[in-house]
Amino acid sequence: MTVDDRARTRRSSLSLPEYLPLEHWKTIGEQIFAINDSSAWWLGDWLVFGQQSYPNRYRDAIEQTSLDYQTLRNYAWIARKFPPSRRRDGLSLQHHAEVAALPAEEQDRWLERAEMLAWSRNELRRHLRVARGGRAVAVATEDVQVTASAEQCDRWEKAAQHMASDLNDWMIRKVDEAAATALGPEAVDDADRSALPDPSVASE
Structure with missing residues (x-):
């Protein structure tokens, strides 16, 4: 090339x-x-x-x-996670990353759909969240880099799979649970409410 x-x-x-x-x-x-x-x-x-x-x-x-x-x-x-025979040339590595924590059959199903419908990485992520029953609400996000050992990453991935969850969502949920323990559930609930759109604006 x-x-x-x-x-x-x-x-x-x-x-x-x-x-x-x-x-x-x-x-x-x-x-x-x-x-x-x-x-x-x-x-x-x-x-x-x-x-x-x-x-x-x-x-x-x-x-x-x-x-x-x-x-x-x-x-x-x-x-x-994806040997060369299972990689899709029409999709980026970031597309594959979105489904990497899922079982192999689900990975293939979502990647096939993303390739067929020409979804961007963000579109694939949104559809995954909707399929898992998550909120399809546009909120401000930030990327957070975490330094962890390979053993820790493998352990987290297995835990997420055990809960039938995406690794990213599983980690966010666990961090939120830790925040609720440290700050109290009301503080976390307030933060969640602030991320939601204003109902008065949405109804106009």
Whole structure:
């Protein structure tokens, strides 16, 4: 998988000839997108190989590079969940991540639906939440990065599967339960109510 010879690529730049036909420009963009989309899978497979081939040395080797181990570990977790034969070329690694905690049959069913209906990652997530009986309400969200050992991640994943839950939703629920214990249930209920739309606005 390469970029058209008309494009001169460097680590921090892309140079194109002044007179470039539209179709060639379009093709180069598609090639770049494909490489970018594939690189997460490649990195995941690369780390899985390192974990299997150099179990006592791969972590030290990664620390000597500029690669972020937490990100790599996330990619590797998804790569292990989906061997190449079960990956869908029409969907991103992020699509696969949304269903990674589900049983294999459900993973395949949701990914097939997402590919057939051309859902974005966020659309797939929304449909998953609705299917689980969650609120289909648009609220502000923030991404939170958690540093945990591989053993902890595996244990959390098994617990989520045991509860027939998505790992992300399971973790949020458990953190909310801990917050309710620490702050009292009223504090958590107030936070939940503040995330809901104003009924007076919704009824207009």
